[in-house]
Structures are given as structure tokens and as C-alpha cells.
Amino acid sequence: MQRKSFVAVQKNGDGDITAFKTSSGRVLQYEQALQEVQGGNIQGVNAFKGRDGDLYIRGDADGDPSNNLDQLPSF
Template sequence: MTPQGMERESFVAVQKNGDGDLTAFKTSSGRVLNYEQAREEVNLGQIQGVNLFKGRDGELYIRGDADGDPSNNLDNLPQF
């Protein structure tokens, strides 16, 4: 759980594999998380601006909150 008064992190950059799938995330504090770590932190509410959804395959996936701003979609973040 995020300590009170501490701002939650957000994702500022991503890594993708050859298929264009997201594989890692860089947070606003500079931490690098693999997909599994990122999914766990999103699940715990430690990352703002994103949520989890269940795909047709039953797996949980990370997606950006629908806010009408395509520039902050995860696919549109800079790569690192």
C-alpha cells in the first residue's frame, strides 16, 4: 500500500518486443519494472493512470485509463 501523502507513480516509458507487445515499463521515479512486476503494482494501486483488464485468454493485462487523451496511451509512450 502506498504511504499516505506519497504521490503514486505513473508509467513514463515502455519497452516492446518484436511483435509490439509491451514487456517493461519505466516509472516516473525512474524504476524499471518487467510486465509481471508492473501488473502487480497496478493491482496494488501503486501506479496511477492505468488499470487491469481480463483478456479473452483469461490473463490480466495493463491498459491506460480511458481519458480521451491518446498521447498518454501506453502504446504511445516513448520507448527506452
């Protein structure tokens, strides 16, 4: 089974990502998406612990800013 990727995002009024759309068309709220990332089901991203101790999703570092999660289209 091929791993999915994130293709679009929803953001709140502060510009924070609140939901993701996957390449299969599923819409995941941030917490659901985090679980999928931690489970290894989403490619091109990873979970990391921020300074505040919470877990966050970020794109894998590949030196290409165009595929940053913030650059994905909105849905």
C-alpha cells in the same frame, strides 16, 4: 506518498510491451508492473482481464489517445 506513473516502455519484436519505466526511474518487467498496478501504486492505468483470461495493463480511458501506453517513448 504520491503514486507513480509510467513514463516509458520496452517492446518486443511483435510490438508488445514487455517492461515499463516509472516516474521514479524504476524499471519493471510486465509481471512486476501488473502487481504494482493491482496494488494501486501506479496512477493512470488499470488491470483488466482479456478474452483469453489473462490480466493486462491498460491506460485509464480518458478520451486522449496521446497518453495511451503504446504512445509512451521507448527506453
